[in-house]
Amino acid sequence: MDRVTTGQKIKLAIADCDIHPTPKSVPVEIYPYLSKRWQDYMETYGIIYRQGFPTGPAFPKGQPNAARRDSYPPAGGKPGSDLSFMQSQHLDPNNVQLGILNPLSCGQGVQNLDFSAAYCNAVNHWQIAEWTSKEPRLKASLMIPYEDPLASVKEIDLWGGDHNFAQILLLSRTAEPLGQRKYWPIFEAACRANLPVAVHAFGYGGAPVTGGGWPSFYIEEMVGHAENTQSLLTSMVFEGVFERFPTLKLILVEAGFAWLPALTWRLDKLWNRMRKEIPHVTRPPSELIRQQVWLTTQPMEEPEPREHLLDTIEWIGWEKLLFATDYPHWDFDEPSRALPIRVGKEQKEAFFLQNALELYGLK
């Protein structure tokens, strides 16, 4: 009997809570939403980040554009710039029911705050025009110039009722730890708009990317996103953000998750010993985190034996994890291989889709 192979394999429906779109061409796709003043500014001065290098990332990315080699659209352009190729390579074959767009290198954390606000606004328009209005499975991230909290509040209030947006987006390496009061207006506005706040790895806050200084290698930077995220989460806990904003939902994106239990054990112990220093934190950190924090799964940790990950996920809570692939980056987590452990049907569906639908209010 001949083997008949078709593309129509019924696959588990998934959410992908970390997709990276990029403009085909900034002048063509973004300039229409920028005033001439900012177009001229970009042409003349470029974008100035809080890092020492005028062009390129501080750590060369292991792969060009940090992308999968096969993700360059046949019609041309950068990985992640072509919707129809994203549909045919990823959304359709992987049965993505919900895709969350997280634009990177899009004006966040840049030194010129007025430019940052203008560019974030432009990217918000662009996400709707080029992506979510054409593909109903995709939702946008509300980009904010987070180092200018008042301008961020303006942007949130502008778009807050628009259902193209599923969340507010910041980058993890902020100028001050994210729990500090400077950033509280953002959390207040997020609660007002009833949108979760997603914090994605990267950004340049000005500090070396580890607490012990600048590492030499890209691999250290990549692994270090877990540490950055632990520091920002610690800050949010001990500054009392979760107590002050009890309806705030925080999503930690692209930092992994297996580190979370050990962090909560450490924070609980410190909270127990030092209640007098932080009396405004009235509940154990582990409890606050369990109630108000979610994490995307990519890059999934890979213990040997794999079954150890089951312990870790149980300690975190199956309901806390949001599946993500990081398409089109090189460290993409392939949905059919990402969870190589036998789990129950309910847990599998929660992990791959239901948690995301519930969190984003899309059930």
Place this chain on the structure above:
Amino acid sequence: MPICVHAGSAYKHPVTSVGWPSYYAEDYASQAPAFHNMVSSFICEGVFSEYPELKVVLAESGFSWLPAHLWRLTKFWRGLRAEIPWVDRTPTEIARDHIRLTLQPVDAPPTSEQLERLMDHMGSDEMIIFSTDYPHWQFDGVDVIPEGISRELARKIMVDNPKNTYPRLQ
């Protein structure tokens, strides 16, 4: 002799990669991620390839974070080992051979069953060496060895591992 790195800071940089913490509790919490990054640096820079006899002891670092960190570091090594070709075996294997950690603060999970599972995740019974951190406040609980650690493992922690880490104790 091993090199021992104790928790603490010379404050040459903000103590976290996202800036200066407001509270002592937060500063103390940040010691652990600093150790994670240090483990990455020791391994990725090839220190143990260059000095195969060297052992490094992490003191007052906690250890309950170690399995998750090595899972992550080893996963990224698989994708990025071209950048650090002198790292010729998994970071997990390197850590098990060259890195030791003191027992306190345990930063233990809430139950002894979870601690037992964590010790399984460590993948090696040779990595932890007994300590009390006397007279500081970080000591966890009242038991010298927390519940969830077997008698055999306790003996290794208290006797064999220190002897093998510090040759001059033999």
